[in-house]
Every structure is written in structure tokens, then in C-alpha cells.
Amino acid sequence: MIEAGSEISVATEGAGLDIAPSMGTEAVPDWPGALWVGAVDLESLAGYTHLRLQDSAGYHRARLLVRSGSSVRGFIDVDAPHGVLDRSVLETAVEALPPAVAAQTSSTPSITVIVCTRDRPALLRGSLAAILRLDYPNFDVIVVDNGASTAETRDMVRNEFNDPRLTLISEPRPGLSNARNAGLRHAQGDIVAFTDDDVVVDEFWLRGIAAGFEQAPNVACVTGLVPAGELRSAAQGYFDERVSWSKIVAPKVFTMEHPPADLPTFPFCVGAFGTGANFALDRRTALALGSFDPALGVGTRTGGGEDIDMFTRVLMEGHALVVQPSAIVWHRHRAELEDLIVQVSGYGKGLGSWLTKILLNPRTARLAIARGPQGALHFLRNARGHSVGQGPAPEETVPRDPRIAKALRAELFSVARGPLNYLLERRSGRAGKT
Template sequence: MARVTVMIPTQRRLGGLAVAVRSVLTQTHVDFGDLEILVVDNDQVDSARSTVEGLAVGAACPVHYVHEPRAGVANARNAGMTRASGDFIAFLDDDEEAPAGWLAALLAAQARYAADVVFGPVRARAPDSVALHRDYLERFFSRLGPAEAGVIDHYYGCGDSLLRRAALPDPVSPFAAERNLIGGEDDMLFGQMRAAGATFAWEPAAWVWEDPVPDRLTLDYTLARAFAYGQGPSAHCAAASPPDRLGVARWMAIGVGQAVVFGAVAGLKWLTRSKDRADWLDRAARGLGKTFWWGPFKIQFYGRTA
């Protein structure tokens, strides 16, 4: 039984997957005898099997392959949790690359703060071919946080995190299937854990690179994603039991204000070709998301396997 499982969900990104797995296999200051790597292939066909089997040959720790053909990010993560044997689950995305000290830094922070979840920074890097809005795009796909390590009162996404399995509300299927198509299954889980008194920590030394796929390095993608991110607070209030209608109304009102103010600024910035014009469009899109958050306006980013 492994002490730590590094889980890497994937879907048709064989090059990025190989980079991610190899980066785990070159970690320092960890005991590979206590480690396993688990790749969860969320494709209808087992398209990543041969890649994973090749990476497993001669590896310093077991490299397991799990095929989850049911579409959806929550399905993929839950399938991995079912197979994982670790007391701790570290999540790495298939477009991320972990520096050599990444896992040791996560584990040290967990022990130092008795944390149920530890998060680390994500540093996005765009290829040299991306010139327009490059700074904005790299910031969009990055995760920034405090300069100092310590206990935090909020949470981030699953990518580059370490979970203590015993702290999960369900150690086998903790991710909500209703979020398969729209994402946010990790936010829902961490929100439940925070409500239950879980301890979250931040470790700036546990950072990873992220290499977004080229078709995401466009304003069409990031503004749609910003709109979806903006929907989060309103949708969270609506999904509460009982529904927090006052919270929904408050967030919708905030969204209207943001959409109007930031949208006006964005228009002026665009007319003057200001360097930061994409940032203001992003803020306006998030405001619109708070306002238009229900069914017809939900955008499907996940769950496509065909």
C-alpha cells in the first residue's frame, strides 16, 4: 500500500501526460517505495494505455493505468480514488510539470500545519508563438497566492494539491457527479470540507509549470471560462440547502455592477489599444457570469470523450 498516490487525470494529451509522469518520477527527497502514480484516462477508448505502460517500464515506483470511459471530470477523479491506495492523494494535471522538489514541499507543509489539504502555485507558460495578450493569458492560467507558507481560510482547485484522504467526506467518491460537464467538482468538495472545519494550507515552494494547449490560448476560450468562473458564487448560493436566495440576489446585483463598470472601461481600453484591455474584458465577463448563472447559460467545458 502506497503512502502517497499522485493522480493524473488525462484525456488525449499524450505528450503532456508523458511530461507530467516523468516529472513525478524525477522527484527528490521522497521515498519512491511509498509512492504510486495513477493515470486516469477519461477517453471512450483506452487511448493513453500504451503511453502509460511505456512510462511504467523501469520506473522508480508503480505507475498504474485506470480507464474511465464515462465522460466527466468528477467521474475520472472518482475512478482514480477507487483505485488509489495512498493515505495522501496529490493531484497533478496532464498539462503540468512538477519541479524536483514539488512533492516533498507538499508533504512537508502537510506535516507542518497538520493540513487536510495543501495547495501550491501554478505558473503558466505560453509558447513563443503567442504574442497578443501574452501576459494576460499566462496570468489567466496561473494560480497566484501568498508569498509566505501558512494556513489559509480559502481554497483553490485540485491541480497541484495534496489531500489527506481521511479528511474527505467520502474517501472513495468525494467528487460530485452533477459537476461532470461544467466543472467545479473540486470547489464543491473543498467547500464541504471547509464547512466541516478542515484545515487548508498554502506552500509557495510546491509550485508547478502549466503548459496550456494552444487552442485555449485565445480570448474566445478565456473569456468564456471567465464567464463560467463568475457563475460560481451565484450558483453556489442557489445550490445550498436550503437555497440562499438572498445570496443569489446579492451576487447577481454585484455582477450587474461589475459588468457595467468593467465593460465600459474595457470598451475604452479597446479603443485606445491599451495593453491591459483583455484584463478588463475578463472582469466584465466574470460580472456577467454572476448575473446569468442558471441552466441555459451554463457552458460545458468537460465531459466530451468523442
């Protein structure tokens, strides 16, 4: 099997270009709407008449992230019978995409990559391997072993990764914010880039991050594209359609001075700025803001929300936030319905908890209340639109799985639980003030 994260490898014979999947897997798809997922660089197609999709057994269609060098054009969904995509089909689909936006950077600031993990050494192994292959000259990596119940993660990192750029630290207090804060305290880079243990970073991820910090004055946060690395099940398809951050391909600069007209709830915009699997902060600014709120995040009663909380605080303090799609991190969505329900329940609790924090602060409460009705309508419209959806189904005849509605109900119920969970987490004494 071709190694995950290896985007393109040239075939040794014929006129075909071999393309590896974005995330390696041996599982055969069990959903009629399944899409093989990978990426193609238009600048690498000279002399080829077709593309051969590796590890594509069971797939009949493909989703390709189309790039021109390091710049992102967008996504196309195309037929790929027997794992072969004709170049003419590719080029026809690409015609509908917008032109590439240059993503070069003139500098390479020092970057510390922080990966927080808890008892998932098998997933962490692949994530670290991709990070250490990054095409960037000036970075180091901190792995935060958070609230570990065994020594497996520590032993795996120490025994399998002999790299001077890699540091392993332990944060015994559970909670993703505690883990992120521990990494932030130990970081030495001018920029700290956060990602998760269930992703594969693109080779040019940090170059995209660095480019984002050059897009505007006073940039304190850069987020990137987090596309689905696998779409083989109905649960994965539903989640991919449910979240907006998996499809953001247009660079954007957000500031309070120039609120975007298409986001009436700005700066309280879930998904519009990105997600916690792929973002970077100016280290000094992050520390000055008081780091991450320990009452939010996976591993606490609130289950999430620490990322959007940080994005909002960056903007409210007068800094710019840049969405830079060329900074790509591939994410493996939960394939099973039970796992999906757990995940979206955490998202729901995190959203409800974060909104509670917003309303408890007089400064943010005034702005949020003024924009609250619009936000509620947007959330409910989005939820209803996906109540029985199944993601990127290739045809109208793909059957809908009624079980997917359970995920929506779980998410909505969890949002309602968020306020109490946030107050309990605050009262527990584990959380400081931010």
C-alpha cells in the same frame, strides 16, 4: 534543447550558470511583452557572475521564480538581453522580495498522485516524465484515462513508462469529477495529490505538499503555487494576470474559526485557495466528504468548479486548508486567443454552476447571501481591471490587443449560463449528490 523541468544545470566553463526554462518550447514569442520563464535557487549562485537563459531566442526580459533551497521568495521580472542576466541585476531585484519561509517537513507520508487525462497523450507524456522524477521516497501514480475516444493514451502509457509506481485505470463516464473520484477510489496513499496533464511538476512538489499537511492541526487540503510556465503570447499574459493562483507566494492557513480579514467573502473565494492543477487531500477525509461533485468539472455542461467546490466543503466541515507555495506546478497557459476563450468560458460556467450549488443548499446559501454583494463587487472590479490587460508587459509602450476583450466577455456570459447548465447536469442523472 534542455529538458523541461530541469531547473538548473551548471555550465562547464566560464562564470555563467545555465538555467533551463520551466517548460520546454520551440516556439518563438510573438508578443512584445513576452517573458522568458524559469526559476533560480539563490543557494546555487556561489562563484557565478551571470546567468545564461537557455532557449531564450526572441525574449528580452525574463520572469524568474526565486527560491532559497525549496523555499519560495517570490517572482522578479528583469531585463535579460541576449539571454544573459547579470548577477548584480538579479540581486538588486531580489532585495525587494520578502525573506524565505522554511518549507521543510519532518515526515514523508504515503502519497498517491492522480493525473486525469482525456485524449491528450502528447501533453501527458511530459507531465508523467516530470512526476516520475520527483524527489520523494513514498509515492505512486494513478493515471485516469477519462472518456477516451481512442487507445492512444493507454498505449503510450503502457509502452513508454515501465515503472512499478505507475497504474493506468479507465473511467468511461466523461467529466473531471468522475475521473478524480475513480482515482480517489483506487488510491492507497494517506494523501492524494491531484494535478493535470498540461503541467510540469517541480522536483520538490510532493515535499511541499507533505510540509503543508504539517502546518496546522486538522489539515485536510493543501494547495500549491501554479505559476505560468510560458509567457510568449498576449493570450498567455492576459490569463496570467487574470488568475490569482499563479502568484500566491505566501504560506497561509485557512479555517472557519479564523476567517481572514482581507477576504470578506470567505469561504467563497475564487482563486484565493489555489486551483485544481495543484492540490492534495487527506484521502479518508475526501471520501467522508462524498468525493467530488459529478455535476461539476470539465467534460460536463458546467465546465468546471469541482475544485473550488471541494475547497469550500473542506472548510465548511471544520477542516483546515493550507496554501503551501513551495509545492510548485508549472502550467502552460493557452497561447492562442481561440483556445483562451474556450478555457475562460469553461471557468465562467464552472463559477456560475458552483454559485448555483451554493445557493441551493440552505446552509451555504445563508452565508453566501450575506456576503454576496461584496463578492459581486470584487469580481466586477477584477474583471474591469483586466478587460484590456495583456499580462506582465515590461513597458507602458507595449500595445494592447483589443481582441483580448473577447475573452472577458466570453467569461462573463458563461457565468450567466452556469445556473442552467448546473440544473441540466443534475437532471441528466449522471450526477450524484455531494
